[in-house]
Amino acid sequence: MTEKLFYRDPYLRETRAKVLHVEKLGDRVRLLLDRTIFYPEGGGQPSDRGFIEGNGFRVLVDRVYGKDKIWHEGKLEGRFPEKGDEVRLTLDWEWRYENMRAHTGQHILSAVIKGLLGADTTGFQIFPEHGKIEIDYPGELSWELVNEIERKTNEIIWGDVEVEVEVYEELPGELSERLRKPLSEKVKPPIRIVKIGTVDVTPCGGTHVRSTREVGVLKVLNFYRKSRKLWRIEFATGNRALRALNEILKDYWGSLEEMPNKNRPLRERVIELRSELEKLEEEKSKLRRELWRWKAEALIKNARKIDGVRVITLVEEWPMKDAQAFAIYLVEHNPGTVVLIAGENYVVFAKSEKLDVSMRSLLRAVLAEVGGGGGGSDNLAKGGGFRVSPREVLDIAVKKLGELL
Template structure:
């Protein structure tokens, strides 16, 4: 059994330990100590990292009371100095403690139960068995949690038996089969069984900010940040807001109005642009039909995108008086369109499938139409010419 110093003092950053055993498994070294400050992954909380004799500890886990410290290098000494990455440790303590208060507030206000907890590097979530939460509920929850934080109450831990645990106001029952139960309690705020480590006082959480809520498997998933994470998030969002305020030349309180105005203007311009594209496509389609006596048309564009080419092809294909085979390509985005509405047996998709890879392209289609994309300009031109030659020889 490894002595768990992190339970005795969660703020301990360094200790001296003795190596009990060193195992090697799949190229990974696992060190067992007589006592450790490294918290092993568990209870939704990731493991600590740090060093043993200045050698990196990348992951820590517990199995049958023994804590294994996963390392890349084997320590040389029997007696070693352990140092935990306390910045990461304290961050986890803030997030995990905030999660307890958040779960407690939801249980108090709406009788909602925490069904899942994830403490990751980039975000923290809990899953609550309430299918829908509106913004009014979210605001009430957030306000109550931060009220809890401001009380700066002591976060207590108790190691008790299963029978003794029944004396505590637990918000969810203890799992069966447990003999010794570690209870984390903040009086009048939250109380539940938990193996994680936490800050000593609620004030150390700093602040809790709910970022968003979403429906998840008939529950509600809540994303939130506490302490330093919440501060960094606010600082970044504030930077963005100030940049927008400068760009729009308005006070921060008028940014939303300016963005809405720009959005409406963009919508109008998009409608106008779509109309102009259709007008230009019709003109180009008319020009192609009037100036090409052949029913096999090959044409490339270096200033039209593929979407414009597809629009031109669509207009020509609908013209009953001009049945033809179209090979239109764009060197602006290196794509080609191949369409056949002639009464000739040419399978556009098969022709692509059998040959396009020879030109370093990708694409496909059906009997009547296919399209492909290429990395370089020369390949789309060569493949388009190949299609034209293939069609001419077939039609002839």
């Protein structure tokens, strides 16, 4: 059994303890102590970080876990610790304090949501830079509604409401009725009840600040529907809220700086740019049609004839998708034509609808000589992965086409 000093005083950043047990885990160790200020992971709050120092060694603690026996795990520097060693414990206080702020903020946020929407909080997790809750709410959430929730939450935070923790073997009926949510059967005595004035009464095993004022600020960062009934709300408190906002502002100003028109708001500039892009796409496709028309005319003029069929061959640097579009354009506008296009490691074969020759059969005959793979229909076939140059593939294709016609 480890004495949990973090419950007696969550503001204790340093203390002394005695090693009860040590285990080696590769280049890491885990220590069992007679008492600790390190909060073990649980209830949505991550475990504490910090270090444990003894005579001749230091453990950089990054994981703490367990219920009655609390293990402190981390990298070992110096000699191997022994049972009975006296140690000094030091918390990574900025980490713990921000977790306390986030945890207390979450109680207030969940209470406000319960009051405004009647929705229960069904999940809660603190991450290194933000927290998230899940609420059971089948209705719609909007930024307007979320901002109202946020405003009320911060009003309570700034109201300097005392946060009290009481421990009960059995809950008084009067208190049971004030709980935000009926007590789960999983909760076994002693029951820790966290009371925030008249705002919230809820059982909780985490660590909290003494007054709501210490939360600083709670900012909702995002919300989205997670399933038909559940919404996820992401938020940040204290310094983490500032860091999150700075991150967003950096992105905002950085994006605006990249814009051709740097006037705010960014959203309008993005819409402008998108419509500009659509216009350019339209112009590009017009120009391409124009180019195709001229190119087709020249190709038709110089096409060879095999058994009365017009055969066009072309080596192109276009991507295959564009070559295919051009091939289809050519055969659709010129009856009695076969088009053979080869690019960087691909071929596209196309023919006019009524011609009695199969492009799939032609491709198969060509692949048999040059390797590679592909497939298609009688009218259009595509292949790639050959051992020879585009020009050579076309020469072979013309020869095979002659045999098929």
